[in-house]
Amino acid sequence: MTLAHVRAVVLDVGETLVDETRAWTRAAGEVGVTPFALMGVLGVLAERGEPVARVWDVLGVEPPASRPTIGPDDLYPDAxxxxxxLRSAGFVVAIAGNQPAGAEDQLRAAGVDLDLVASSARWGVAKPAPAFFARILSELRLAPEHVLYVGDRLDNDVLPARAAGMRTAFLRRGPWGYLHASRAQVALADLRVASLTELTDVLLAARR
Structure with missing residues (x-):
């Protein structure tokens, strides 16, 4: 199977469609640390492959009480x-990522209206669990080789989606994207792109 056989494109949310700078900056202010300190610790955790939630322990603060939100201005310009x-070209287009309750409605309010908008909070299972990717296939009712999963991380996106039999696209964007781009496993992705515009161009060219 090649990219020409892809019928559905499923995209991650954070740092794939959504620029999380505002959310993390707001979180830093809420817990009383500088954005620079928070971003620096996040970078170290990303390099070590440790859970994002550890950032609050390392900083010695309680997690912020408020949940991050997604607004229209948080979407990357190419989102x-x-x-x-992709929808105009006939692809089934979906979003499925590790997001809290409310994220689906926020994405729709930001202008995202797709065949499927799903979050780990609603499904009760999160990446990189195999059940998350199995749920995607169940919802789309497609064989895995016809589904392309797009994300900025190897550990949460490319590798588990590949293990589920899906095609994968690695997006070099955001902290994890830049770090993971230098790792040997990035070669396992079927496609490696620097923007969603590039992704679209490749997929449309594969259909010609």
Whole structure:
């Protein structure tokens, strides 16, 4: 199977469609540390492959009481044009990521209207668990080789989606994207891109 056989494109949320800078900056202010300190610790955890939730322990603060939110201005500039272009080209387009309750409604309010918008909070299972990717396939009712999963991380996106039999696209964007781009396992992705615009161009060219 090649990319020409892809019928559905499923995208991660954080740092794939959504720029999380505002959310992390707000969280830093809420817990009383500088954004620089928070981002620096997140970078170290990303390099070590440790859970993001450890950031609060390392900083010695309680986690923020408020949940992060997603607004229209948080979407990367290429997000909505990519979703629109892919749907216009006949792809089934979906979003499925590790997101808290409320994220699905926030994404729809931000202009995301797709065949499937799903979150780990609603499904009760999170990446990289195999059950998360099995749920994607169940919802789409497609064989895994016809589904392309797009994300910025190897551990949470590319490797578990590949293990589920899906095609994968690695997006070099955000902290994990830049770090993981230098790792040997990035070669396991079927496609490696620096933007969603590039992703669209490749997928459309594969259909010609």
């Amino acid at each position: 909505l044009p990519t979703l629109t272009s």
